[in-house]
Amino acid sequence: MTKPLMKGAHSDVTAAIGNTPIVRLNHVVEDLESEIYVKIEYMNPAGSMKDRVGLNIIRDAELRGMLQPGGTIIEATSGNTGAGLAMVAATRGYKCIFVMPDKMSQEKVDVLRAYGAKVVICPTAVEPSDPRSYYSVARRLVEETPGAFYSNQYHNPANPEAHYVSTAPEIWEQTGGEFDAFVAGMGTGGTISGCGRYFKERRPDMKLVGVDPIGSLYYEYVKTGRLTKAFSYYVEGIGEDFLPSTMNLSLLDEIVQVDDRECFMMTREMVRREGIFCGGSCGAAVMGAIKYARALKSPKRILVLLPDSAGKYLSKIFSDEWMRSNGFLDDDTIGTVAHILKRKPLRVITIDTKTTVRQAIGILKEHGISQLPVLDEHQRHCGIVSELDLLNYLVQNEGGLDLQIGDLVSSDYATVSPHTRLQLLKNIFNDAKVVLVTEGDRLLGVLTKIDLIDYLASERK
């Protein structure tokens, strides 16, 4: 016989998911006319908004008969979804195996092990299709483990649905929908897509703003429609190197780019000046919201979702030693891309998609350059054509010199803004051969390693 539940108690910890507070920011937004409010999701029982996702994914799998009693849940996770799943699994007797990239903080790994889960660590610096990548390893474990259920947060509709049925209605009830913009960092896209759909159905004029770290491919994809190569960055939980099917980018009204340094500095500010003990992607989301607010013509009410807590990043973002050794604490001693541009404006030689191979070769020869940015019919950059692209085309010998260049445009480049720090630019050059400098939709030029070397050398004279 089940005993009656004591007054004021939940039946188990999963019933305590949700009802997280919304709080106004007062100090880090002093210079803004707009108001910024934050939804503090680290107050969920396993510490993040992914508790809602874990619960919804497991409920959905049970309903569809994909998870049997005593079964094993397998997930490729950067930590928080794992904690959410592991908490729910603990209350229902399921086992868990989590596959994580090696850049994740030790605290996140320890949390999952504390819930009794098995954790497998994989290298970050390999392509998603590589058999060593955490996506591939997760798939292999699913095949090898009897009674396995692959929760697959990147392609499971129960992920965005969790926010559609839980996070968003809760926000709506708390606020009466009295805010103008919703801002969230984007990983799987579950939060922004699930909440975004709910809000837009009720208020089509509600602005949806995604925040993306420099290095992730979302920003460039939204701006140009091209899937560029992603490169590595430190902030955890947001940004991707592929397009998950849980992400619905068509809902977005705006996408804002942030770099690691500003994410981490804002995270520290949030804890020290607002007393909000939040993690790195929260600093990113708040920084993104502030940038969005600064660009507005009239003040608005902005609601920002804060995914998780500072506790998981004490040995990184909150360690001066770690921050300093990664170049995040030092003053900008070597400057920003704007310093290079001030010393020597970049050459902006572009072609359009209708330029022929013959014309492109002529332009490369005439100016002694190795790559050309390509502009689309709206004069927005849509990729590059490099010597190598032309060489490959000619060696394959499949077409003539009158082919329009649009067919050869490649995405092997990174974009930065004049505000990008040179320290970060150096890291970007580890992954990208060519860097385009852009400001909004405007292309300011191509930056190469030699431009950076030349600038740094001139500063030493």
Ligand SMILES: Cc1ncc(COP(=O)(O)O)c(C=O)c1O
């Ligand atoms: C710390 C953190 N922030 C942000 C996100 C991004 O949320 P979503 O996957 O819903 O886009 C995640 C996702 O794992 C996360 O762990």
